[in-house]
Amino acid sequence: MKRAGIVIAVLSAGFLFGCGQPQYTNIDMPPKRVKVIKDFGEDASKMLLKELKKELKTALKTKGPVGAVEVCSKKALEITEEVAEEIGDIKIKRTSFKYRNPKNKPDKYEAEALRFFEKTLKETGKLPPYYIQKVDGEYRYYKPLKVQNVCLTCHGDPNHMDEKLLKKLKELYPQDRATGYKLGDFRGVIRVSIPEDVIKKSCL
Numbered sequence: 001m002k003r004a005g006i007v008i009a010v011l012s013a014g015f016l017f018g019c020g021q022p023q024y025t026n027i028d029m030p031p032k033r034v035k036v037i038k039d040f041g042e043d044a045s046k047m048l049l050k051e052l053k054k055e056l057k058t059a060l061k062t063k064g065p066v067g068a069v070e071v072c073s074k075k076a077l078e079i080t081e082e083v084a085e086e087i088g089d090i091k092i093k094r095t096s097f098k099y100r101n102p103k104n105k106p107d108k109y110e111a112e113a114l115r116f117f118e119k120t121l122k123e124t125g126k127l128p129p130y131y132i133q134k135v136d137g138e139y140r141y142y143k144p145l146k147v148q149n150v151c152l153t154c155h156g157d158p159n160h161m162d163e164k165l166l167k168k169l170k171e172l173y174p175q176d177r178a179t180g181y182k183l184g185d186f187r188g189v190i191r192v193s194i195p196e197d198v199i200k201k202s203c204l
């Protein structure tokens, strides 16, 4: 009984040691499966980040922060869908406890993943590189996002933000929670969902 308790405690902390590498997962998985899920998750999230950053930078330069907000709010979901289509059979979402758009609110599994990152960051001072969950017929790969300089324009201290931009954000997102961040803060995650059968096929 005592031993089972310890095993569960280790599992829920998300640390499993397979092949000398820590595994950040909610259930025990063969290292090969972790690798396949990681490859899918990293490909998709990197592609999304690259496209989003490119759009953001261009929009900030050519349209200023107010124009960039509109680009960002419309483009973010579009780009997300395009990336999902390109890789095929996957779903991508961005989420955070301090969300701007209520559509990005975390569900209970996402909340568990966000808590895992927050807790580990608090305890070790470091963000784990990923977290994998097995949930109802799919695997979810989570990539943590940190606040960089360019993010502060729209997610930083409201006292230092452009007034027109603040007004625009209030208009579009009356319940906005996504300000007050500092450089290096944990901002949220990209979630990549991959159907279980896709992973099983790739693991043969």
Ligand code: HEC
Binding pocket: 056, 065, 068, 069, 072, 073, 074, 076, 077, 094, 095, 096, 098, 099, 100, 101, 102, 104, 145, 146, 147, 148, 150, 151, 152, 153, 154, 155, 178, 187, 188, 189
């Ligand atoms: C030009 C302003 C702008 C900049 C710069 C910006 N964002 Fe955002 N961000 C937004 C808007 C607008 C939304 C809401 C998008 C939507 O409607 O889905 C958003 C949403 C998000 C979300 C989804 C969760 C939520 O709050 O709804 C994350 C995560 C996020 N941003 C992270 C970042 C990161 C990381 C950076 C820097 C690399 C960044 N943002 C830079 C405007 C911006």
